[in-house]
Amino acid sequence: MSEQTEYAQSEIQSPTAFYASRIFIYGALLVWAFICLFPIYWTISTSFKVAVDVTQGHLIPWVDFTPDWRGWRSLGLSPDTIGTGSTVRDEFMKRFMNSVITSISASLLAIIIGSLAAYGLTRFRYKFGFFKNEDISFFFLSQLILPPVVLALPFLVLYREVAMLDTRIGLILIYTLTVLPIVIWIMRDQFNSIPVELEEAALVDGLSIWGAFFQIVLPIALPGMVAAFILSMVLCWNEYFFAALLTSTNANTIPVMVASQTGSQGINWWSMAALSTAAIAPLAILGIALERYLIKGMTAGAVK
Amino acid sequence: MLPTDLIPESRKRLGRGLVWLASLVLLAVFVGQGLYKAELTSFGFDTWQPLIYFYVLWGIALGAGQVMTRGEDGYKALFLLPAVLFTIAMVVFPTLFGFYIAMTDWNLSSFSGRTFNGLDNFWQMLGDAYYRNALINMLIYVAAISVEYVIAFGLALLLNAQIRARKFFRVVFLLPLMLSPVAVSWMIGKSLMEYRFGPLARLFRWLGWDTPAFFASPVSAKISIMVLDAWTFIPFMMIMLLAGLQAMPRDVLEAAKVDGANAWQTFWGVIFPLMLPVSLTAVILRIIFKLKLADIVITVTSGGPGGATDSITSFIYREYRDRSNVGYGTMLAMVYLILIIIFVTLLLKLANRFVRNVT
Numbered sequence: 001m002s003e004q005t006e007y008a009q010s011e012i013q014s015p016t017a018f019y020a021s022r023i024f025i026y027g028a029l030l031v032w033a034f035i036c037l038f039p040i041y042w043t044i045s046t047s048f049k050v051a052v053d054v055t056q057g058h059l060i061p062w063v064d065f066t067p068d069w070r071g072w073r074s075l076g077l078s079p080d081t082i083g084t085g086s087t088v089r090d091e092f093m094k095r096f097m098n099s100v101i102t103s104i105s106a107s108l109l110a111i112i113i114g115s116l117a118a119y120g121l122t123r124f125r126y127k128f129g130f131f132k133n134e135d136i137s138f139f140f141l142s143q144l145i146l147p148p149v150v151l152a153l154p155f156l157v158l159y160r161e162v163a164m165l166d167t168r169i170g171l172i173l174i175y176t177l178t179v180l181p182i183v184i185w186i187m188r189d190q191f192n193s194i195p196v197e198l199e200e201a202a203l204v205d206g207l208s209i210w211g212a213f214f215q216i217v218l219p220i221a222l223p224g225m226v227a228a229f230i231l232s233m234v235l236c237w238n239e240y241f242f243a244a245l246l247t248s249t250n251a252n253t254i255p256v257m258v259a260s261q262t263g264s265q266g267i268n269w270w271s272m273a274a275l276s277t278a279a280i281a282p283l284a285i286l287g288i289a290l291e292r293y294l295i296k297g298m299t300a301g302a303v304k
Numbered sequence: 305m306l307p308t309d310l311i312p313e314s315r316k317r318l319g320r321g322l323v324w325l326a327s328l329v330l331l332a333v334f335v336g337q338g339l340y341k342a343e344l345t346s347f348g349f350d351t352w353q354p355l356i357y358f359y360v361l362w363g364i365a366l367g368a369g370q371v372m373t374r375g376e377d378g379y380k381a382l383f384l385l386p387a388v389l390f391t392i393a394m395v396v397f398p399t400l401f402g403f404y405i406a407m408t409d410w411n412l413s414s415f416s417g418r419t420f421n422g423l424d425n426f427w428q429m430l431g432d433a434y435y436r437n438a439l440i441n442m443l444i445y446v447a448a449i450s451v452e453y454v455i456a457f458g459l460a461l462l463l464n465a466q467i468r469a470r471k472f473f474r475v476v477f478l479l480p481l482m483l484s485p486v487a488v489s490w491m492i493g494k495s496l497m498e499y500r501f502g503p504l505a506r507l508f509r510w511l512g513w514d515t516p517a518f519f520a521s522p523v524s525a526k527i528s529i530m531v532l533d534a535w536t537f538i539p540f541m542m543i544m545l546l547a548g549l550q551a552m553p554r555d556v557l558e559a560a561k562v563d564g565a566n567a568w569q570t571f572w573g574v575i576f577p578l579m580l581p582v583s584l585t586a587v588i589l590r591i592i593f594k595l596k597l598a599d600i601v602i603t604v605t606s607g608g609p610g611g612a613t614d615s616i617t618s619f620i621y622r623e624y625r626d627r628s629n630v631g632y633g634t635m636l637a638m639v640y641l642i643l644i645i646i647f648v649t650l651l652l653k654l655a656n657r658f659v660r661n662v663t
Contacts, residue, residue: 025465032459033476035535040479042503043491055501113386120383140387143395145648147596149617150641151395153624153634154402163351177394180387209379238484240599241617245624255486259603262490269495276487287482291475294482298540299547 040280046273047071054269071270075278092257092278099253100282102168103236106175107229113176114183115225119213121184122191123199137188144181148241151177156245168251174242179232182297186231189300190224191217227297230290237283254279311375319372326365333358363389399641406638410631418631425635435636438614439643441526445597445615448530449590453583455534456541463542464549474546481539485599492532493519493604519605522612529613532600537593541586548582549575584655591651595644616640 046054048067058064069078076086120126121137131139155174156165164170194217202212240255247256258279261272287294333355340348367385370378406425410418429435463474480488496504497518508516518528552575560570598617601607607614607622616636623633 025462025467028458029462029467029473032462033473036476036479038503039488039491039496039535040483042496043487046495057501057503057506059503113390116383117387120380124380124383126381126384136384136388140391143391145592145595145644146395147617147637147640147644149596149598149620150402150637151398152620153630153637154398154405156624157405157630158398158401161351162353162356164353173394177391180391184387209376210382213383234482238486240484240486240603241621244602245621255484255599258484258490259486262486262494262603269501272490273495276490279487280483283482283484284479287478288475291478294478295474295543295547298543 040284043273043276043280046269047277049270049273051268068270071268071272071274074268074271075274077274077278092275095252095254095257096278098168098251099237099255102171102175102251102253103233105168105172106236107179107232109172110176110179110183110232111187111225111228114180114228115187115221118184118187119191119217122188123196137184140184141181143177144185148178152242152245155242159246166247166250170246171243171251171253174246175236175239178239178242179235182231182235183228186228186297186300187221187224190221190227194220223293223296224300226290227293227300230286230293231297234283234287234294311373316373319369322365322372323369326362326369330358330362359389359393402634403638405631406635408631410629412628412630421631425632426639428632429635429639432636434611434614434619435616437611438616438619441612441614442595442597442616444526445530445533446591446594448534449587449594452534452538452590453541453587456538456586457545457579457583459538459542460545460549463546477542478539480536483536485536486603488532488536489600489603492535493528493600497528519613520609522609525605525609525613529601529605532604533594533597537590540593541590544582544586544589545579548579552578581659584659588648588651588655592648 042059045059045061048061048069048071049058049065050068050070053065061067069080072078073081074088075092076082076084076089077092081089117140121133126133126136128136151174159165159170164173198216198220199212202216203209207215238255239253240259243251243253243256244259247253258275261275336345337348337352337355339345341352363385366389367378367382370381370385372378374381405418407420407422408418409421409424459477463470463477467473483491492504496502499505499517505516505518517524519525556574556578557570560574565573596617597615598621601613601615601618602621605613607618611619620633620636620640623629623636
């Protein structure tokens with residue numbers, strides 16, 4: 001009986017303690033939400049400011065300052081310039097398409113060869129000389145600790161020899177390499193969660209190994225593939241180091257363009273803000289829409 | 305789809321022949337092109353690019369050979385073959401090539417070209433104070449993860465509490481991770497923290513710091529870089545820890561409550577120990593990502609002031625960009641790789657033992 005009351009007492013806190021903890025929790029949540037959102041808000045709002053608004057630190061549109069399209073006009077993306085020709089916009093769109101093409105192709109390529117390898121590693125026993133399944137898995141996953149800088153200079157030299165410097169295909173291949181371990185990690189987790197009995201039944205029904213893989217396993221593994229894809233997309237889209245070293249004029253991606261603008265002195269804040277906004281917007285929207293998969297990808301294999 | 309012992313001997317021979325033929329062709333092209341490049345023969349390709357196509361063809365022949373000689377086992381090997389061949393071509397070969405470059409005196413801006421100089425770069429590295437400085441910086445950056453971990457754990461606990469609009473907060477907290485570090489460099493490093501007009505500088509001035517020049521003194525510059533990097537990467541640890549919290553067995557927490565433990569005791573006695581494996585995974589992954597830190601340093605400070613914020617990657621990047629010193633830069637990178645391998649291996653061993661002792 002006494003235990004019962006004690007339990008009940010600890011359960012029913014005093015109203016003040018309850019409200020204090022509520023206030024603390026929501027207060028902390030709001031503070032961190034502000035920390036996450038303010039830089040983004042600042043960037044987007046600055047792209048609509050003119051010089052005087054920047055120097056005087058105006059923050060709230062229509063109250064503090066009148067929004068102006070100047071930043072977007074300098075990119076050629078404001079309503080009044082969108083129909084006319086603009087060299088800056090052409091430049092921007094070229095970089096933008098480079099980013100889109102390289103990150104999507106690299107993610108797809110990594111998912112194709114990564115899923116195949118992950119499936120093989122979870123289902124079959126391999127033996128190449130001394131290498132067994134565990135060693136092969138480790139070989140793939142250990143690529144994750146390889147710092148980009150180790151490969152950067154050899155690739156610079158090798159790509160020049162094979163005429164792939166400053167090409168999209170060169171970037172695609174190296175991005176595929178950087179996301180491959182993550183894809184294999186996620187897909188291995190995914191395939192492990194699919195019961196083997198499904199494929200055994202399919203094999204009995206006369207499907208081949210590859211037939212069972214394509215017709216039975218792939219449809220079930222689709223959520224994992226989406227998770228791997230969105231995570232790869234984020235990493236490839238934001239990659240800067242290889243793009244800065246291995247491309248110059250043809251295959252530049254958006255981050256390289258942003259960085260080159262950042263370095264120059266006296267660049268207008270509003271143009272820079274518009275450029276940054278345009279660089280982060282596609283991925284931010286995609287990420288918010290597919291947030292569930294992004295989380296699934298990041299937590300794959302973390303919790304047993 | 306035949307088991308191995310039912311494959312006719314003729315088919316096996318054909319398969320083996322195919323692989324041998326393909327290997328010979330690949331070798332012949334390689335040697336021929338090498339001779340052409342060394343100007344010993346007049347017949348060859350302009351660049352080495354065709355060799356890639358021949359490598360792909362060789363890979364296809366190898367796959368076909370596997371199927372022909374080993375039947376069902378061959379089909380199974382086909383799953384693994386693309387990834388293995390790709391990784392070998394893209395990692396193993398360039399790394400070996402890198403070790404060779406590391407032992408040459410090769411400056412792209414000098415006319416003498418590359419000459420083999422053995423371990424000279426290595427001896428030069430031992431006396432390089434800037435490299436040592438960058439290594440120490442990396443240690444400090446890695447140490448900063450402990451603070452990131454505390455914040456990430458706190459946020460995960462908050463998100464795991466009984467709250468409304470959980471999905472909204474989760475998305476908002478995750479946002480910084482999706483932003484490109486280069487854009488973040490401008491958004492925060494170059495504009496929010498800007499000395500004259502940045503809101504953060506204004507805030508600090510209002511708080512009483514008269515000259516909020518975040519990147520002027522070595523200490524404040526280092527802290528600023530850490531804050532920038534933490535801002536983008538805290539969500540990563542937070543999400544993993546949140547997954548761990550959500551997977552925690554409910555009955556254990558109930559039991560703690562029944563025993564009359566308060567929130568503080570429950571956290572240290574139950575939640576924290578149960579979260580250790582997830583925490584270690586999150587922290588180790590974070591360390592691995594931290595060791596690659598470069599974008600922010602390159603774009604915000606270029607390593608300054610006086611190398612105070614240099615990471616290894618940004619230092620080597622400048623070694624190449626400003627001085628075109630390919631040979632020396634590669635040696636630095638290779639040494640870094642070896643240090644990382646040793647460090648991470650020790651870390652994994654330690655983590656394994658630690659988890660086993662606690663649980």
